[in-house]
Amino acid sequence: MWRKTEQKGLFFCRNKADILLQIFFFFSLLELSFSEVYHIISSSSSSPSSSSSSSSSMSNEKKNPSQYVPFYNNEQRGIPGSVFSFLSDNPSMNDQPTLIETLQGSDPLSMSFTDYLSMDYNTLSRAFNVPCSSSDVISPIQDYCSREISAPAAVTNENTSTPDSSSISSSSNDAATQQGPGKSKEKQQPKEYEDGKKKSNNKVSKTTKKEKRQRESRFAFLTKSEIDHLEDGYRWRKYGQKAVKNSSYPRSYYRCTSQKCTVKKRVERSFQDPSIVITTYEGKHNHQCPATLQANTAAGLLASTSSMARQSFPQELLARLLPPHDNINNQCDPTAPMFYQHLNAPQKQQQQQQLHLLPDYGQLQDFVPSTFLPKQHP
DNA sequence: CGGATTTGACCGGCGC
């Protein structure tokens, strides 16, 4: 599925913040919150403090956020620092504001990864204490975003100038706002939440629409790809295509094919850089990712209950996902063979063979550099 | 033949 896009060169981690954003994006697709992920980590951790934390305690009471948010800067609070240790590899980390401190006024436990994806890139960068050059960050649509979600902003980098790189962007507003000068910003999707209703039944008051509008989560990301419709593990049905003003590339509209799932996405190409695909997701899936389910079933990892299925996957994922410092430090090395696009033919073949031996992680296989994946021992 | 895609028509919001 995503292997197609890998061959075209999909994601490219430029720095730690990019990696984090991609991880966040993945977890957002799983609709996992920090607390859920931390619980998954802690339940498998060998440390006494974390292994003793039970699921019941998690669900029954709301404790200090520092106990559940892995980015909290204090291992003495029971955080499995090794898991997210790459986030604090800076010796002066203790002097830096933690994610919690940075996100003043936010309840980290109540935030999903989707919420974090909606944060400002600078905020994330500060919170994670990762470098973020000024040229990496643009916030051209923050004003628009404020209409819908409290503090989202575009998250991307300058890599449109680097041919083989791609960026990941998070925003609650319409990705099309990045395309053209201004015109669309005030007119973005006033009725896109009226999905599935007959036109004759669409007489909904403005206030109702506004309320519904605020409930929907939405984010967009940019991908350098020759393929318009990127596989993300979910099944989509195309229900429309429109020409985009000031762009020679059409915009495609997709709807999740799962029953009662109202998630939609739009796919379009940037008219400024046609090699960039702008994918805008809207809403949250009310079901599991079919690709994940399939992979877990095939690998015999799928538990009988959906809750176990949700946990087993990221639990293993996190153990594999987070690399040692050396790997992280190498992310900025453009020569590092992290993705197919950087591999020569034999390497690509080898990588592809390895991937075929692995469980299908759906979109993760594209988010996570191949070096993060477990090595296959004969 | 059933599901997915295409594509023209239609609707509603918004600016003028």
Added chain:
DNA sequence: GCGCCGGTCAAATCCG
């Protein structure tokens, strides 16, 4: 009120 535009519908068409 009118026209533009984004978003959606649904019949026609395609395809495995």
